[in-house]
Amino acid sequence: MLANIERLLVKYGMNFVNGLGTTLLLAFISVLIGCFIGAFVAIMRLSKSKVLNGIAAVYTEVIRDTPLLLQLYFFYFLLPDMLPALKLSKFTCIAVALIINSGAYMSEIFRSGIQSIDRGQTEAARSLGLSAGQTMTRIILPQAFKNVLPAMCNEFVAITKETSLASTFYVGDLMTQYQTISGKTYLVLEPLIIIGVIYFVLTFTMSKLVALLEKKLKEGD
Amino acid sequence: MRDSFDYRNAPELIRVEKLHKDFGSLKVLSGISETIYKGEVVSLIGASGSGKSTFLRCLNRLEEPTSGHIWFDGVDIADRKLNIDKHRQKMGMVFQHFNIFPHMSVIDNITLAPVLLGKQSKDEAIAKAEALLERVGLSDKRDNKPSRLSGGQKQRLAIVRALAMEPEVMLFDEPTSALDPEMVGEVLEVIKGLAENNMTCVIVTHEMGFAREVCDRVLFMDEGVICEQGHPRDLFDNPQNPRTRDFLSKVL
Numbered sequence: 001m002l003a004n005i006e007r008l009l010v011k012y013g014m015n016f017v018n019g020l021g022t023t024l025l026l027a028f029i030s031v032l033i034g035c036f037i038g039a040f041v042a043i044m045r046l047s048k049s050k051v052l053n054g055i056a057a058v059y060t061e062v063i064r065d066t067p068l069l070l071q072l073y074f075f076y077f078l079l080p081d082m083l084p085a086l087k088l089s090k091f092t093c094i095a096v097a098l099i100i101n102s103g104a105y106m107s108e109i110f111r112s113g114i115q116s117i118d119r120g121q122t123e124a125a126r127s128l129g130l131s132a133g134q135t136m137t138r139i140i141l142p143q144a145f146k147n148v149l150p151a152m153c154n155e156f157v158a159i160t161k162e163t164s165l166a167s168t169f170y171v172g173d174l175m176t177q178y179q180t181i182s183g184k185t186y187l188v189l190e191p192l193i194i195i196g197v198i199y200f201v202l203t204f205t206m207s208k209l210v211a212l213l214e215k216k217l218k219e220g221d
Numbered sequence: 222m223r224d225s226f227d228y229r230n231a232p233e234l235i236r237v238e239k240l241h242k243d244f245g246s247l248k249v250l251s252g253i254s255e256t257i258y259k260g261e262v263v264s265l266i267g268a269s270g271s272g273k274s275t276f277l278r279c280l281n282r283l284e285e286p287t288s289g290h291i292w293f294d295g296v297d298i299a300d301r302k303l304n305i306d307k308h309r310q311k312m313g314m315v316f317q318h319f320n321i322f323p324h325m326s327v328i329d330n331i332t333l334a335p336v337l338l339g340k341q342s343k344d345e346a347i348a349k350a351e352a353l354l355e356r357v358g359l360s361d362k363r364d365n366k367p368s369r370l371s372g373g374q375k376q377r378l379a380i381v382r383a384l385a386m387e388p389e390v391m392l393f394d395e396p397t398s399a400l401d402p403e404m405v406g407e408v409l410e411v412i413k414g415l416a417e418n419n420m421t422c423v424i425v426t427h428e429m430g431f432a433r434e435v436c437d438r439v440l441f442m443d444e445g446v447i448c449e450q451g452h453p454r455d456l457f458d459n460p461q462n463p464r465t466r467d468f469l470s471k472v473l
Contacts, residue, residue, distance in 0.1 A: 123283055124320035124379075128334035128386060129310030138333065142324050 004190045012181050012191075019177035020198055026173060027160040030098040031106075034159075035152065037099065038106025043136060045111055056107065063104035069165050072097045076169055094166045102159055109151045113144035146217060153210040157203050164199075174198060225452065226437035231258035233292075234390055234421055235280060240289035240299070242275055242445075249275045251445035252289070257390070257423060262416040264424045264432040264453075267442035268468060273425045276442065277392050280423065281305075281312045310338060313383030317395040319375040321367040327354070327378055328363050331385045340386065353381035357411050373404030380411055391415060393424040409435075429472055433457050441465045 009016070044056035063071065075097035079088050117140050125135040167175030174195045181191045235257040242250035249272045257263055265273040278284040280291060282298060282305050291299040298308050322330050331350035335341040341349065354360045357377040367375060376396060383391060393412065397405045409431050416422055416435050426432055432439055433453040440450040441462070449462040457473070460466045 118318075118320070120316055120318050120320035121322065124314075124316060124322070125334075126306075127281055127283060127309055127312070127314035128383070129306050129338055130334060131306050134337060138337065139322055146324065 001190060004187055005194060008181065008185065008187065008190055008194060012177075015177045015181060016174070016194060016198065018172065019174035019195070020202075022171065022176075023160060023163050023173040024202075026095060026098060026163045026166060026171070027156060029095050030102040030159050030163075031152070031156045033099045034102030034106045034155075037103030038108075038110050039141065041103060041107035042110035042114055045107060046114060060104045060107055063101055064108070068101055068162055069168065071101055072165060072168065075100070090169050091171050094169055094171050098159065098163065098166070101162075102155065105155055106152065109148050109155065110144060113148035113151075114140055116147055117143050149217065150210050150214040153206070153213065157206045157210070160203060160206070161199065226258070226261055228258060231260055233257075234259045234261075236290075236292040237280075238290040238292070240276070240279060240291065241287045242272075242279055242284060243287045249445055250279065250286075253445075253447060255440070255447060257421065259389075259421055260419040261438065262422045262424070262436045263438045263440060264426050264436040265440050265442060266426065266429070266432060266468075271442040272445040273442045274394055277394055277423060277425050280392055281309050281314055283314075310334075310340070310386050311389045313380075313386060313388035313391040315376070315379050315383055315391065315393045315396050317398050319372070319379045319399070321370075321375050321378055321382075323367050326364050326366060327359065327370070330367065330378060331382050334382075335385050338386075346385070350381070350385055353384055356414075357381055358407075371404060372400045373407045376400065376404075376408045377411055380408075380415075384415075390421040390423065393422065393426070395425050395427065397426070397428060427472070429457070429469075441468065443468070 041056045041059060044052040045060070047053060072094060076090070076093045079093045079096060121139050121143070122135055125139045126132070130138065163173050164175040166173055167179060170176050170179070178191050178195050182188055185191070233256050237253055237255045240250055240253040241248070253276060265277060267273045275284055279286045279299075280293075282291075285301070286299045289299055290297045294308055294311065296303065296308070298305060322333070325333065328347065328350050331353060332341075332343070332346040335346045335349070336343050340346075351360070351363065354363060357380065359374060359377060359381075362370060362374065362378075367378065370378065380391075380396075396412065397408050400408060405428070409428065412422065412424065413431075413435050424432070424436070436453050438450060439453045439456045440447050441456065441460075441464075442448065443464045449456065449460060449465045456465065457469065460469055
């Protein structure tokens with residue numbers, strides 16, 4: 001088995017590296033854009049407008065209460081149908097699905113972060129003459145962001161693992177590489193072990209970094 | 222005690238008419254009509270739950286009045302359709318719990334609003350903020366994070382943060398209630414300095430000695446109305462209303 005693993009690493013080393021790259025790219029795009037969507041949706045969710053509030057609530061609930069794999073299928077079929085002119089690639093459709101999924105989780109993270117900021121902060125800012133929007137962007141969000149940074153990083157770790165579901169559509173991530181390699185070599189366990197180790201090292205390192213960040217942020221207060 | 226305030230020559234700054242505030246079925250303010258004159262220092266006293274903080278917070282509409290009018294700057298700022306932000310710039314407010322922005326340095330706390338709202342250029346705001354810090358003895362804290370400040374220092378910072386907007390009136394909501402006893406004096410000293418410089422101040426306070434020494438007029442509130450008011454000498458030494466007498470007998 002060890003010999004097989006060694007052989008696979010030599011022959012398909014670049015496949016694993018490319019897979020890792022795609023996995024990280026998907027996770028990074030999802031979390032980064034998901035972060036903006038999340039902040040926006042969280043503000044909608046906390047606004048006084050019943051319409052905005054309702055839209056945001058439906059979005060977060062539908063995404064959080066259906067399986068990610070189903071969402072991937074949905075956008076994989078929906079987007080090319082809806083926007084044929086754009087000739088969207090598989091990768092784009094899957095990335096959009098992941099972004100929309102991550103946005104919903106991020107919005108809940110942001111919502112708790114915003115609500116954790118003392119009401120007095122808003123009152124002080126408004127009493128100085130700042131508008132509601134200025135208060136949000138200058139006073140509330142910067143503080144909320146710091147509070148939720150660890151939770152956001154954890155979301156990044158979680159989505160890194162969840163991107164493996166995207167392999168259903170052969171988008172080139174780590175799990176896709178597994179399917180390709182095991183198809184070519186008829187080896188099942190060995191490539192699985194290799195990408196398993198890669199996933200583990202990746203998420204374990206990131207989790208430890210998050211813990212470190214959390215500690216640093218606490219000291220900064 | 223301050224000399225008698227000359228009401229004949231003082232222009233009106235804030236005129237409140239029939240102000241009501243309900244929280245659900247609870248009536249907190251039951252029809253307050255009152256005028257604050259320019260340069261006057263007024264304190265609001267009364268038991269907790271008497272509505273004094275709510276009254277103060279209605280003046281800059283941190284609480285939305287249920288009905289009534291508040292005339293300031295020639296407009297009725299109790300009008301819900303009015304954009305209150307511009308008017309709030311002219312009303313500084315200081316809170317019981319300071320509400321300093323913890324993610325900004327001391328100087329940024331002061332310059333944020335004047336620069337963001339286009340009242341001063343960045344350089345002007347910094348120069349002004351440095352002068353204000355000097356005035357309240359916080360110059361050496363200029364670049365510190367607020368978490369390093371004591372309660373008294375935070376409250377002095379909160380006062381100059383409000384002053385940086387050059388307000389026409391300062392509203393104080395129990396500014397010393399959250400402070401350790403040894404820090405009360407330094408904050409009252411700053412407020413006293415403002416009063417001496419003819420800044421109009423409305424102060425909700427439990428510090429009766431301070432109210433007596435610094436204020437031109439004391440308003441005693443009970444059950445959502447102003448029961449009695451007058452010069453501190455008259456109100457504290459010769460209260461007319463039995464409710465005022467009862468309250469003062471408990472706190473003095």
